[in-house]
Amino acid sequence: MITEKFRRQLRKEAKLWQTEELISDRFYQQLSERYQFDALEETASARFITILISLGGILLGLGIITFVSANWQQWSREVKTLLLLTLFILVNTCGFYLWRQSNNLPNTTSKKQRLGHGLLIFGALILGANIALMAQMFHIGGSPFGLYIVWGLGVLVMAYSLQLESLGIMAILLIGLGYFMGLSTVFDSVEFSWLQAIIKYMALMAVLLLIPLAYWCSSKIIFFLATSILLIALEISLWQIVYLSNNGVWGAIALILPLALLWGYDDTILPKIDSLFFQPLARSLAIWYLSIGFLCLSFRGIWSYVLTQDLSDGDTSLQFSWLTLIEVLIFIGFSIWEWFNLARTNRTNSHRWQLDSVSSVILGFIVVTTILCFWHLSINEIPEIATFIINIEMFLLAAGLIRIGLMRGIRGGFWGGLVLLTLQILCRTFEYNTGLLLKSFVFILCGVGVIAAGLWFERHLLSKN
Structure with missing residues (x-):
């Protein structure tokens, strides 16, 4: 620019x-x-x-x-409606006209275009005010989360029509806000409505409406927000099934399915997509999910008090839904398809199925963690063994990130692995009953180690470049 x-x-x-x-x-x-x-x-x-x-x-x-x-x-309802619609149409028309103005200088944005962009965003804000005031004037009842979802869907239509990243981000934030505000309706046995259907099956809605918007606008921010909402909604659906079935298989799936979806994601399996737009971002999110997951599961208390064989604890307030099960099965099938596609990307020999080294390690983490969770939740609780194995996996992940950072000169990988390794050492120091002298020694050792490793890596990176 x-x-x-x-x-x-x-x-x-x-x-x-x-x-x-x-x-x-x-x-x-x-x-x-x-x-x-x-x-x-x-x-x-x-x-x-x-x-x-x-x-x-x-x-x-x-x-x-x-x-x-x-x-x-003092004004009648008709006058108010006419005034609100006129304001909405006028602001958006002026914004669209100015935004479409051509610019003589390439790769720049003129003042008129910026003003038009601002008016379009203002028009999206007016849309929300119009919805709220119309509902008040015509005595249409509803909850606040419904307002945000309807408002977000309206802005989503504007984003698709104008192909604007800012409107897409605004639409996803509004829909996400409405989703989190209306989550309680998922657990209530109230009368069915289309807004509750959106809340309950938000994961499918994200796939059908929000992910395509990221490609339409070529926006990594939209993809990140849409993927975040998708994974949160999918996890909520999964844990509903876990609590209703009280089955260790579903508990293991709930822990590893987001990781499998993110790492196996490939843009080229989608129609009319020829390049990898968002696969690097999806894999970065997978590493973040894996790191945070290992960090949480490395505590013995999680396995002893949270992940227990009696997960439901006699709670029968949730109601089983076949549509929720079908939704989850769709994502499981898509994940399996992703990994099969990942294994057969060998162009020289189409009959040979082989994963690259990093994907093989991630698959190993998925398999080991799945078996561990299934055994702990279904056969016999093993908190000590589970904690030990998870800590080993966490150490291997940190070492792998450091190695990749050194080999490829990636600062994020090196520092991510170093921070993860340091957090593992500190968490184990505070989790168990250790003396202050040992804790002070660990703090000093970690501090000196991080400084020395960081300085050495930056010098190594400069000499390599």
């Missing part, structure tokens, strides 16, 4: 180069035409005019709001 500050600095330097005869007058003229040096002063004047117009617009808006507030109760 070429900014005005860059153009001013370039004009200053170009004049200096022309004076020192480092560039010819013709080359300076080409730079001037390409970066529009002559339009810089006009831009400054236009900025001042924009500030004056914005100030006047704010005062005008405050006056209109005050006038509407003074007469709102």
